[in-house]
Amino acid sequence: MSKFDEQILVVPRSDIFDGEKNAFNGFIGKKDARYKEIVSTFSGFEVKRRGDMEEDPSYKQLISYVIIKSDSDDSTLLYKRLGGGGEARLHGLLSIGVGGHMNDVPEVSDIGSKLSVNAERELEEEVGLSADAVKDMEIMGLINDDDNEVGKVHIGLVLSVKVDPSTVASKEEDTLELIWEKDESLADMSPYESWSELIIRDAYVR
Numbered sequence: 001m002s003k004f005d006e007q008i009l010v011v012p013r014s015d016i017f018d019g020e021k022n023a024f025n026g027f028i029g030k031k032d033a034r035y036k037e038i039v040s041t042f043s044g045f046e047v048k049r050r051g052d053m054e055e056d057p058s059y060k061q062l063i064s065y066v067i068i069k070s071d072s073d074d075s076t077l078l079y080k081r082l083g084g085g086g087e088a089r090l091h092g093l094l095s096i097g098v099g100g101h102m103n104d105v106p107e108v109s110d111i112g113s114k115l116s117v118n119a120e121r122e123l124e125e126e127v128g129l130s131a132d133a134v135k136d137m138e139i140m141g142l143i144n145d146d147d148n149e150v151g152k153v154h155i156g157l158v159l160s161v162k163v164d165p166s167t168v169a170s171k172e173e174d175t176l177e178l179i180w181e182k183d184e185s186l187a188d189m190s191p192y193e194s195w196s197e198l199i200i201r202d203a204y205v206r
Contacts, residue, residue, distance in 0.1 A: 004051030009102040009114070010059040015041045016155060027158065027202035029141040038142060039157070043111045047104050057152045064119040065097040065143060065156035065195065068127070070165050071135060076186060077127070077168060078179040093193040094179075096186065096200065098126045099156060119159055126171065127178065133167045136160075140203065143195050156195060 017023040022034040029035065042062060053059055068077040078094050100122035105114045116137065123129040140158040145151030170176045181189060187205050 006050040009045040009062045060155040062102040063156040065099040067160040071162040080177040096196045135162045
């Protein structure tokens with residue numbers, strides 16, 4: 001099946017941002033008043049064909065975006081897309097999040113459980129992490145970037161997990177390079193893809 005035929009979860013932009021009252025650009029944490037209002041709209045998701053949504057900014061595609069942290073020190077996993085793998089627009093760029101479109105999971109009813117299942121799947125597919133290896137999955141906040149065409153049609157729910165670094169390995173060594181980096185040095189690394197850059201700016205650099 002083509003990735004464009006994938007059935008994904010989407011929510012109308014007008015619902016997510018209550019018109020534009022709750023619109024934001026960048027990262028917002030759970031303490032932001034807009035966070036709870038926005039996340040409450042996710043339960044009204046629709047299931048749409050991905051290819052039809054890629055150029056329709058009236059909908060936001062729901063993305064799980066998982067930051068992987070070491071359970072032994074203050075370091076975070078970065079990964080770099082190498083040539084030949086994944087989307088060409090991400091080649092050569094660093095990311096602090098393992099992201100993926102959310103699919104419906106009929107066997108669970110609430111949106112929180114659907115999110116967890118999707119996030120666990122992405123972690124296993126990208127870096128070989130089984131659900132048993134993941135500790136302390138925690139929601140950090142939301143990421144949105146309307147400054148580019150790709151960002152206009154996506155919104156990310158940002159989570160963090162703690163893992164034993166020895167359990168992480170690239171499943172595609174020729175297309176994915178993994179790097180553990182101290183949190184204090186994240187802002188000095190570059191170049192990042194846009195969501196990672198915004199999260200580091202708004203959640204790590206104080």
